[in-house]
Amino acid sequence: MKNIIEVKKLTKHYKDFKALDNLSFEVKEGEILGLLGPNGSGKSTTINCILSLLNFDKGSIKILGQEMTPDAYDIKSKIGVVFQDVAVFDELTVYENINYFCGLYVNDKKIRQQYISDAIDLVGLKEFERFYPKQLSGGLLRRLNIACGIAHKPSIIILDEPTVAVDPQSRNNILEGIKQLNKNGATIVYTTHYMEEVEILCDRIIILDKGKIVASGTSKELKELVSIEEKITVELESFNDKFLEELKGSKNIGEVIYNDNILFVTYKKGKHNLKDLIDFMQVNKIKYNKIFSELPTLNDVFLELTGKELRD
Amino acid sequence: MFWHIFINRLKILLRSKSAIFWTLVFPIILATLFNLAFSNLTSGEYFETIDLAVVNNDNFKVEENFKDLIQSLSEDSEEQLFNTQYVSLEKAKTLLQDDEISGYIIVNDKINVVIKNNGINQSTIKSVVDNYYQVVSVINNISKSNPEAIRNGVLEKLNESTSNFNDVSNENVDPIVVYFYTLIGMICLYGGTFGVNAVIETEANLSKKGARVSVSPVHKFKLLLASFLAAIVIHYSEVLILLGYLLFILKIDLGNQILPVLLLTFVGSLAGTSLGTLIGVSNKKSENMKMSILISVTMLFSFLAGMMVLQIKYIIANKIPVLANINPVNFITDGLYSLYYYNTLDRYFYNVIGLLVFTLVMFLISYIFIRRKKYDSL
Numbered sequence A: 001m002k003n004i005i006e007v008k009k010l011t012k013h014y015k016d017f018k019a020l021d022n023l024s025f026e027v028k029e030g031e032i033l034g035l036l037g038p039n040g041s042g043k044s045t046t047i048n049c050i051l052s053l054l055n056f057d058k059g060s061i062k063i064l065g066q067e068m069t070p071d072a073y074d075i076k077s078k079i080g081v082v083f084q085d086v087a088v089f090d091e092l093t094v095y096e097n098i099n100y101f102c103g104l105y106v107n108d109k110k111i112r113q114q115y116i117s118d119a120i121d122l123v124g125l126k127e128f129e130r131f132y133p134k135q136l137s138g139g140l141l142r143r144l145n146i147a148c149g150i151a152h153k154p155s156i157i158i159l160d161e162p163t164v165a166v167d168p169q170s171r172n173n174i175l176e177g178i179k180q181l182n183k184n185g186a187t188i189v190y191t192t193h194y195m196e197e198v199e200i201l202c203d204r205i206i207i208l209d210k211g212k213i214v215a216s217g218t219s220k221e222l223k224e225l226v227s228i229e230e231k232i233t234v235e236l237e238s239f240n241d242k243f244l245e246e247l248k249g250s251k252n253i254g255e256v257i258y259n260d261n262i263l264f265v266t267y268k269k270g271k272h273n274l275k276d277l278i279d280f281m282q283v284n285k286i287k288y289n290k291i292f293s294e295l296p297t298l299n300d301v302f303l304e305l306t307g308k309e310l311r312d
Numbered sequence B: 001m002f003w004h005i006f007i008n009r010l011k012i013l014l015r016s017k018s019a020i021f022w023t024l025v026f027p028i029i030l031a032t033l034f035n036l037a038f039s040n041l042t043s044g045e046y047f048e049t050i051d052l053a054v055v056n057n058d059n060f061k062v063e064e065n066f067k068d069l070i071q072s073l074s075e076d077s078e079e080q081l082f083n084t085q086y087v088s089l090e091k092a093k094t095l096l097q098d099d100e101i102s103g104y105i106i107v108n109d110k111i112n113v114v115i116k117n118n119g120i121n122q123s124t125i126k127s128v129v130d131n132y133y134q135v136v137s138v139i140n141n142i143s144k145s146n147p148e149a150i151r152n153g154v155l156e157k158l159n160e161s162t163s164n165f166n167d168v169s170n171e172n173v174d175p176i177v178v179y180f181y182t183l184i185g186m187i188c189l190y191g192g193t194f195g196v197n198a199v200i201e202t203e204a205n206l207s208k209k210g211a212r213v214s215v216s217p218v219h220k221f222k223l224l225l226a227s228f229l230a231a232i233v234i235h236y237s238e239v240l241i242l243l244g245y246l247l248f249i250l251k252i253d254l255g256n257q258i259l260p261v262l263l264l265t266f267v268g269s270l271a272g273t274s275l276g277t278l279i280g281v282s283n284k285k286s287e288n289m290k291m292s293i294l295i296s297v298t299m300l301f302s303f304l305a306g307m308m309v310l311q312i313k314y315i316i317a318n319k320i321p322v323l324a325n326i327n328p329v330n331f332i333t334d335g336l337y338s339l340y341y342y343n344t345l346d347r348y349f350y351n352v353i354g355l356l357v358f359t360l361v362m363f364l365i366s367y368i369f370i371r372r373k374k375y376d377s378l
């Protein structure tokens, strides 16, 4: 598969603060690449460097095999960007906003009309065409922001946290829309600090922290990086310290936490962990109401790689 | 693409309520208030005659036509312009020193006007002398080419011009009009509002919208050009509406040379836009902050051009001439004023050129910021 975007050894300082540290990665044709990282990890900075809006200290950025510069208009015409902050004109209606931005890419009026109506359908703003941005809820405004960025049917789409502070309905609408765009052939870079989103959406994930790539791969590959196999939670009627110590000594056990009748156990790699735990409780005649097992999440990956939670 | 941007910018500006308020509604309110305040002030108060001294030397006595002119302008009538004393040079100097007179005239090889400070009275005296010279040079030309003409009504011509002075001065000299001139100057500078807006919404480091248009394949200068064009179309239309309001509703007399007034205010509108552009692009303060800076700077310029206290204009012109020569409001005020009071366009064009230079300098400094396409931070 062809590399659509190639970032090599990208380093960027804001004054003395190192925001990006020797970042290298590529975006492959037709994929949805997720850039996952906590607040301040450098996601927006990376994107703005790729778009040639920001100066950087070292490294190179190639898009479609060509060096990216502010004057690379042929490349720019193929990119659609949805910035983190909503950027629309309060003086223009939903339709007029999309028309204005789309018109910076598409000259032909007929084609443009078609594109605008496609974009409006995609984000589900048909009923709100004649509304002004001030009349839209936060979620609808985000959808408009997206429509403005992608109406010209670009083959490369870069979205910077398009779902921040969005209601669940709008979020689903947005994620579905992005999947649709990808199906229609667009290569997509998607940044977020919601791990659930990258899991649903992305073919490949890059985890950023403090301007560095800490890991990358598919969601499955990333989860294999962690030592945890599964996490088991049990709701008990009673428990005591003797059992707790004994459990901690069992095989494959990572962490054991007991609090308010809730027992939480993480198991390292290994098989039939759940069965082992149930056996342990039966042998010791410990009564329980509920028991369930979870697989590790990207948050666990992040926690293990950086020593902190993805979301604070 | 250009027209697409231009048309949409027009739409955006026309619908920005606060910008339209500041650049159109507010000036109309201000003009109306001015008019109310001044109509009370002037009614009943007739035009004052100007205290003038003429040095009664031999040269003056020989300059018969000039003598007649001064005398006719000093006759005690409804239309008396000067209250003239014929005195010695020493006496004239003392009178001027003690502010007993606005200025004195001394005829040497030329006719000189000596004044202590600038003002309407002083300009009136000067314009009388300038006018006289013009007529004299016309007569000289005619007499050289056609001596016959001398006999036929040269003096009539002089008389005509005498009554001309009466026209211009007695009925129309109105210091209040100058307040409206500064108001027009101020309004021209308010065009800066649209200049601020145009750059903020184009520069990636100044607004989110700027970032958005910066990643589009449209050349930045095309974008800026279309935005400026829209800004100037809207703002100049506002200026025209305002001029119409002053002329036809408030019946402010702006003289009868309307085309030069239109040109001057157009250049003024450009100057305003350029000032706004520089204020907009040169720093990373918020848009509101930039608007406040623009309004403060405009107010300051207007004040220095005599908006609140007319005397300030003359004090500046005398004591800090540099300031008068970089103040765009002063250029506009002075340009309108010179159209009104002088028969030649020299001073008018000086002001037009001054405004153009101001505009150019503003745009050139702005260019240093505008030409950047990548930024250290957004």
Ligand SMILES: Nc1ncnc2c1ncn2[C@@H]1O[C@H](COP(=O)(O)OP(=O)(O)OP(=O)(O)O)[C@@H](O)[C@H]1O
Pocket (backbone or CB within 6 Å): A014, A015, A017, A019, A037, A038, A039, A040, A041, A042, A043, A044, A045, A046, A084, A161, A193, B377, B378
């Ligand atoms: N203009 C700036 N000047 C100085 N430091 C900055 C500037 N912009 C960003 N930073 C710093 O650079 C780091 C990376 O910022 P960036 O906006 O790229 O992070 P992010 O991953 O997009 O975060 P978020 O999830 O909050 O959007 C942060 O620590 C931020 O404080």
Ligand SMILES: [Mg+2]
Pocket (backbone or CB within 6 Å): A043, A044, A045, A084, A160, A161
């Ligand atoms: Mg960000």
